[in-house]
Amino acid sequence: MLTAETAAAWLHAFAEKINENKAYLSELDSAIGDGDHGSNLARGVQAMEEKLQAGGLETVQDVLKTAAMALIGKVGGASGPLYGSALIAMAKQAGEDEKDVASIVKAGLDGIQKRGKAEKGEKTMVDVWVPVCEALKSGALTKEVIQNAVDGTKEMKATKGRASYLGERSVGHLDPGAVSSGYLFEALLEGGILDE
Amino acid sequence: MLTAETAAAWLHAFAEKINENKAYLSELDSAIGDGDHGSNLARGVQAMEEKLQAGGLETVQDVLKTAAMALIGKVGGASGPLYGSALIAMAKQAGEDEKDVASIVKAGLDGIQKRGKAEKGEKTMVDVWVPVCEALKSGALTKEVIQNAVDGTKEMKATKGRASYLGERSVGHLDPGAVSSGYLFEALLEGGILDE
């Protein structure tokens, strides 16, 4: 169940995955971007962890909003506003219904798309968020769903973000933002939030 | 005998030696200076040849003065004003007595020293001009005198010119200006000017 505690635990698990894979994410970004996705997010989740550990956050909305502000203020680049916009939209939706994870994540996707104007198939994090949202709605989110979504970005040609400058040459590489979003949802699964 | 013709021939022979040894002179200058002595002088003697070939020079003084102006206007660096000052002083002296080669060359040395303030033993062209002047005075200038004078700069420590920045590290290298001055006097010998 999603509560202030499990939400914080979720984001904490996400932060750990980012830290563990910081070099890998930057390496992916080097291939088709500018090589900073790992360090951008690592800078962000460190600030997020500090804010979340300071405590005093009573609602899911509080947790998500605090995380959003930390990421917005620290990440920069493209992924900062995107993760930030996602979490702000999720926080708003959590204000409506704390428990409805599917709607909360869907609000996050809407936030990303409103900010970044990317559709499915443009080789961005959107290509992970869309199938995850669908799976959440039908209660069928699994590791495989996430993994397939992430892997699916490999054969796409980027038309948004920095990788789009590569055109055809972007094909054959995973999208770094898709991979980091995969971590977010793996952390969600592992946190047991979705278990009844 | 020194005449307008033999003076021009002398300088022409000098120019040829410079052109043949342009790379070598620059190489010597690379070791202890800035590597441009060959190209500096080559630029100068080309201009000098053009002026001398234009003809209409009736006296030794005319020839030397014309050569001086060409070198002064084209060589630059340290060697330009030095060779220029030498030739101007030589031209002046030739105005006194066209035939007295020893006095003319001695005037050139004085010109160099007035301009450059170098004494014997400072690893410059002066170290060739001084023994050559002495030998000329006693009618004993030979290839060996010149060669010994040039080679003698090898073991000297430079205290004037660009090579002086190297201090002790200048020892073990020939001085490029000494080598080029050697060519000037070899050309003098070969031109038969000193023969009775």
Add this chain to the structure above:
Amino acid sequence: MKKILNDPKNVVDEMLNGFVYANEGKVERIEGTGVIYRTFQDEGKVGLVSGGGSGHEPSHAGFVGEGMLSAAVCGEVFTSPTPDQILEAIKKADQGAGVFLIVKNYTGDVMNFDMAQELADMEDIKVEKVIVDDDIAVEDSTYTAGRRGVAGTVLVHKILGAAAAEGKTLEEIKALADRLVPNIKTIGVAVSPATVPEVGKPGFQLEEDEMEYGIGIHGEPGYRREKIKTSKEIAEELVAQLKKAFNWKRGDRYAVLVNGLGATPLMEQYIFTNDVHALLDREGLAVDFKKVGNLMTSIDMAGISLTLLKLEDEGWLAFLKQPVSVPAWA
């Protein structure tokens, strides 16, 4: 990596402190941020804010001062600054007449400045902006990220800066910017790559005899890699690309900016300028303004970019020529 640095993690912080010290009395830094602002305040006039990732020095802080930018927001190296910092810059720049943002067209920059604008809205500061996308090396399309913003941005700083100093309103500046930006086009060439200090190795590889046309100021890939050419041949290629993009005719009036990418000495920049001169003369263009130097760099990349601005409006030339007092525009 052979650089004069301390901890690569602190380059932006230390650089900004050095910059403020070098320009003491004229600029200041908002503590804890990458915001540099001018001490000179132009009350009742529109404030101009530019910014982006660091590594493009003297852009953007070097243009802060009387007659140009009110403030610059400096992100991490090659990383867009965050909305909260941009908001701080906007607040500083606001002298009651609103604030105009000059944003280079990169996904990250555009989104972070967008968010900052939304935050400023909430604080009732009037904010408008323009997105500069002058790099014609990139195919333009509404379905992609579009053209990048590069050296032409500096001309936008200069012209809008003069307009703001003259007292133009926010709406007038917006209209001016919207007319101006489509008339600015840039194309560059790199002969050696840049090294981001934190990364520690070059962002791409070029062989000892290779160069690449169209490389972006963060090392984004260009459109063609070739054996290195002469300055004249490079000028011919770049001018040909610009000609295609502008479709100019004899007698058209232009401003020219030759920009060094960081490690290319002025000697080469002037030689290249000389070649550009011959070509533009041959095309019959009237070049009323020229600028040469390292203005929008890519850390230690070697290379050059050529920017042309079509002077559609007599006023733009006057704005370009207006004297200013900023660290990086003589």
Add this chain to the structure above:
Amino acid sequence: MKKILNDPKNVVDEMLNGFVYANEGKVERIEGTGVIYRTFQDEGKVGLVSGGGSGHEPSHAGFVGEGMLSAAVCGEVFTSPTPDQILEAIKKADQGAGVFLIVKNYTGDVMNFDMAQELADMEDIKVEKVIVDDDIAVEDSTYTAGRRGVAGTVLVHKILGAAAAEGKTLEEIKALADRLVPNIKTIGVAVSPATVPEVGKPGFQLEEDEMEYGIGIHGEPGYRREKIKTSKEIAEELVAQLKKAFNWKRGDRYAVLVNGLGATPLMEQYIFTNDVHALLDREGLAVDFKKVGNLMTSIDMAGISLTLLKLEDEGWLAFLKQPVSVPAWA
């Protein structure tokens, strides 16, 4: 050699033409020479002429203009210009009040400027000069060529330029210069060598992890080669050398110039400036003027030099701060 060039033999000619084009209307070139002069004429005032070999851009032509130099004489790369060309510059600069020459202490420069002065004498133009020898990396001695003239020369241009513009006489400028120059000291460090285009290969070798203290602006050997250090450590070494040379005490007033040698980006220059700031603060010096940038370069050498000028005279500071209109001083 990876450079944007045409024929290496023509670099100076093409560069000067590019320079004149870039600054059209403000400077001109005397045909067939390396002399760049300002179109602005200051009648009845002393003319200032500087110069030397090319390869130090923006020095010296970049300082030609209102408030600084009347003319600059640009020789071949790293080769002193010839007396006839210097004479042409002197004639252009003479506005009836005589001409003052700023000469860097190299055997070639000193002798060529000397000869030019003699030629000017014959044409009844009053000429005085100063020899700048600010490079403390070299042992000073009356029995040697003495200290080299390096980046501090730019401060001499600025201060004498302001004095000339103010209408000081030739004698006053000579007296000012003679007091000023002993108060200027510079020391530098190189992390990679320069390549003279005509030579086509670097003037010296440094390993991937080496740097050398005290290298001259033509690649003259320095005083110590070491593994590359941090900016802070380099600043400590250079400040320590300057401290020894000046023997300063707390409260002394100074001007600071941090000069990039050509290929070193502003990012590194500002980081280094930040470290210098901390050290000078620790020494208790009052730094009233600072300047950072590529002002006296060595083609594409990477490295930095640090110049301090002891402000013995209140007037010097005012001269430094006086606005000017030249291509390379903002």
